[in-house]
Amino acid sequence: MMILFVMLALGNGVLLMTGQLINAALGMRTSALGSSWINHVVGALFGGFLLLCGLGAGQLLFSGVPFIYFLGGCIGVVVVALFNFSAPRVGAAFMSVLWTSAQLLTSSLIDHFGILGTVPVPFTWYRFTGVVFLILAARLVFSKE
Amino acid sequence: MMEKKNQFTGVVSGILAGIFVAFMVRLNASLGESIGILESSFVVHLVGAVFALPLVFLFGKFSFQNLKTIPKYLFLGGVLGILIVVISNGAVPHLGMVLTVSLFLAGNLFFGAIADHFGFFGLPRFPMNTRRGVGLLCALVGLVMLLV
Numbered sequence: 001m002m003i004l005f006v007m008l009a010l011g012n013g014v015l016l017m018t019g020q021l022i023n024a025a026l027g028m029r030t031s032a033l034g035s036s037w038i039n040h041v042v043g044a045l046f047g048g049f050l051l052l053c054g055l056g057a058g059q060l061l062f063s064g065v066p067f068i069y070f071l072g073g074c075i076g077v078v079v080v081a082l083f084n085f086s087a088p089r090v091g092a093a094f095m096s097v098l099w100t101s102a103q104l105l106t107s108s109l110i111d112h113f114g115i116l117g118t119v120p121v122p123f124t125w126y127r128f129t130g131v132v133f134l135i136l137a138a139r140l141v142f143s144k145e
Numbered sequence: 146m147m148e149k150k151n152q153f154t155g156v157v158s159g160i161l162a163g164i165f166v167a168f169m170v171r172l173n174a175s176l177g178e179s180i181g182i183l184e185s186s187f188v189v190h191l192v193g194a195v196f197a198l199p200l201v202f203l204f205g206k207f208s209f210q211n212l213k214t215i216p217k218y219l220f221l222g223g224v225l226g227i228l229i230v231v232i233s234n235g236a237v238p239h240l241g242m243v244l245t246v247s248l249f250l251a252g253n254l255f256f257g258a259i260a261d262h263f264g265f266f267g268l269p270r271f272p273m274n275t276r277r278g279v280g281l282l283c284a285l286v287g288l289v290m291l292l293v
């Protein structure tokens with residue numbers, strides 16, 4: 001079961017890169033914020049369509065769901081703005097290293113303390129070293145020579 | 146002097162973006178556990194669309210006329226987006242935050258290196274070099290350490 005999710009997550013990395021490229025190309029024609037908005041609109045329409053087709057296994061019942069869980073969508077928009085602010089100042093490659101490193105370390109803390117409903121996963125020295133290797137990987141691969 | 150200030154704000158905003166992305170992934174996954182992975186992906190995109198709308202008209206140089214000239218395939222980002230959030234929301238409860246996010250990064254790095262090498266999507270070619278090779282090896286080592 002684990003292996004299925006591992007494969008899916010790796011595949012998601014590929015989708016993420018493709019999505020980034022498409023949105024960057026769209027951003028050139030409109031604006032970064034505009035392309036992010038179009039992305040969300042198309043996504044909402046497509047997602048709504050899939051739900052109408054009956055593909056959803058859950059339910060659109062919001063009572064009892066902590067309000068903070070709904071903020072993810074807003075954060076996404078803010079993040080695009082931050083990327084746009086940062087990249088021209090430090091370069092796209094370095095920015096990628098910065099944000100992926102920050103993301104990895106923050107995720108480690110989220111895991112360790114079991115924040116927002118996570119099953120706690122202690123941040124051992126072993127895992128810390130693993131994260132360091134990934135940060136190093138980002139540093140080496142993101143810079144284009 | 147302006148250079149240094151720009152650098153500093155650039156670095157801070159980059160780091161902040163990473164912190165926000167981590168929380169975004171976690172919040173979306175929690176929503177997914179509550180209402181379903183497809184439902185949550187839909188809601189996330191809807192919230193983002195509603196939230197960004199006023200911002201786009203205030204800050205984004207946007208024109209609806211322009212939209213007609215854009216090749217249709219560039220609108221597919223949203224379709225990918227739904228799938229991406231669905232997979233992410235499915236994976237996080239099973240693998241945890243760090244492992245999920247590391248796998249995203251590894252997939253991104255490997256595919257990026259391959260895409261650069263062959264010049265996919267009509268982008269300029271950046272052939273594989275030793276530096277990137279070592280980097281990809283580091284990614285594998287890191288993943289193994291997180292999987293064990």
